Amino acid sequence: MSYPVSKPERKAPLLFEPITLRGVTARNRIVVSPMCQFSSVDGGPTDWHLVNSGKYAIAGAGVVFTEETAVEARGRKTHECAGLYSNSHIAGYRRITEFVRARGAVPAIQLGHAGRKASCDSPWNLFRPLIESDLARGLAPWTCVSASAVPAPREGSPVPVALSVSEIGAVIGSWREAARRSVDAGFDICEIHGAHGYLMHQFLSPLANRRTDAYGGDLRGRMRFALEVVEAVRTVWPHDRPLFFRVSAMDGPGGMWSLEDTVELSRELVQRGVDVITCSSGGIGGPMSTEVVPRVPGYHVPYCERVRRETGARTCAVGLITEPHHAEQILQSGQADLIALARELLYDPHWPVHAANALGLPGYLDVLPREFSWWLKRREQLRTLTADQ
Numbered sequence: 001m002s003y004p005v006s007k008p009e010r011k012a013p014l015l016f017e018p019i020t021l022r023g024v025t026a027r028n029r030i031v032v033s034p035m036c037q038f039s040s041v042d043g044g045p046t047d048w049h050l051v052n053s054g055k056y057a058i059a060g061a062g063v064v065f066t067e068e069t070a071v072e073a074r075g076r077k078t079h080e081c082a083g084l085y086s087n088s089h090i091a092g093y094r095r096i097t098e099f100v101r102a103r104g105a106v107p108a109i110q111l112g113h114a115g116r117k118a119s120c121d122s123p124w125n126l127f128r129p130l131i132e133s134d135l136a137r138g139l140a141p142w143t144c145v146s147a148s149a150v151p152a153p154r155e156g157s158p159v160p161v162a163l164s165v166s167e168i169g170a171v172i173g174s175w176r177e178a179a180r181r182s183v184d185a186g187f188d189i190c191e192i193h194g195a196h197g198y199l200m201h202q203f204l205s206p207l208a209n210r211r212t213d214a215y216g217g218d219l220r221g222r223m224r225f226a227l228e229v230v231e232a233v234r235t236v237w238p239h240d241r242p243l244f245f246r247v248s249a250m251d252g253p254g255g256m257w258s259l260e261d262t263v264e265l266s267r268e269l270v271q272r273g274v275d276v277i278t279c280s281s282g283g284i285g286g287p288m289s290t291e292v293v294p295r296v297p298g299y300h301v302p303y304c305e306r307v308r309r310e311t312g313a314r315t316c317a318v319g320l321i322t323e324p325h326h327a328e329q330i331l332q333s334g335q336a337d338l339i340a341l342a343r344e345l346l347y348d349p350h351w352p353v354h355a356a357n358a359l360g361l362p363g364y365l366d367v368l369p370r371e372f373s374w375w376l377k378r379r380e381q382l383r384t385l386t387a388d389q
């Protein structure tokens with residue numbers, strides 16, 4: 001795919017223009033998308049998380065998300081998943097946020113709950129649902145909860161327990177408490193994970209929500225859990241800090257959650273203080289590897305554009321965005337306000353400086369800290385001299 005190449009006389013690329021969301025300014029529009037590391041111990045972060053997030057802050061990203069972080073212990077996908085369900089977790093995350101901020105990036109957290117997709121083995125063991133015999137390996141299975149007693153459509157998935165109305169209230173309270181701990185831990189952006197077939201998506205989609213009470217039925221009923229979580233989080237999440245929401249803009253194969261539903265949900269979210277909608281897709285009808293939409297570069301961008309145009313929300317684009325000119329074109333055309341990358345950053349953590357170079361940002365090496373750029377600028381001079389001879 002080819003993208004318009006920036007002309008030399010044009011002003012600095014938008015990708016490297018700072019963006020201000022409420023009281024928080026990111027130095028550029030590059031977002032490290034949340035990426036589960038499956039390296040937590042009892043929910044808490046380790047040195048791995050510090051080095052991993054710290055690496056992206058050093059490399060010049062504007063916003064550094066950690067990973068989906070469970071608001072309850074039973075809301076983790078695996079025993080190794082991150083959580084912020086205890087005050088004892090706060091200090092570990094604070095170490096990360098302080099380092100990320102000191103390196104000029106905005107520290108961000110994504111709060112989630114796996115619902116019926118909890119109690120699984122690690123990705124290296126293909127997320128196999130845990131069974132009693134896994135106890136011998138120290139991996140005890142636990143009871144999953146969901147909107148309804150409908151198991152995830154994969155072999156061996158247990159039937160989850162449908163949450164009662166009072167239990168829903170308690171889960172919403174856990175979300176609020178995790179948001180409060182996120183403030184104490186020093187995060188400046190909080191994203192609520194409403195996508196990928198996890199608990200919130202299980203409430204949104206009729207594929208998993210068969211309730212006949214106030215939390216089910218029509219769109220309004222199915223959105224209620226998500227909206228109440230947002231309202232609860234906003235009571236503790238500071239007014240001057242932005243709130244993001246990640247939505248699966250469309251369900252998995254055979255899905256019943258449509259883009260129209262996403263637009264409607266986004267309108268309600270904006271009214272309740274959500275600033276940025278991250279558009280993703282799928283996850284409810286099968287594993288995340290199941291294709292919902294053709295995996296072409298920027299496959300969620302049209303969803304971002306529509307949500308942005310029809311709701312006034314800012315949007316964050318994610319999904320196979322790897323080319324700097326493509327990222328720039330998404331921003332320039334007003335389809336999204338932020339560009340999130342996941343796998344490309346696993347491959348090339350220094351993508352920001354490579355993108356700055358490709359887009360012709362003057363002094364592009366300054367994307368890096370002086371511990372790197374001082375030497376690299378001199379290497380550049382040397383190269384120019386050698387080339388001139």
Ligand SMILES: Cc1cc2nc3c(=O)[nH]c(=O)nc-3n(C[C@H](O)[C@H](O)[C@H](O)COP(=O)(O)O)c2cc1C
Pocket residue numbers: 033034035036037067068110193195196246280318319320321340341342343344
């Ligand atoms: C290792 C890994 C872990 C991920 N963990 C999360 C997560 O915690 N929360 C989330 O919303 N998405 C998660 N994702 C999805 C990514 O954030 C992103 O939406 C997806 O990979 C598409 O972007 P990409 O093409 O740039 O990789 C993960 C992806 C990868 C590769």
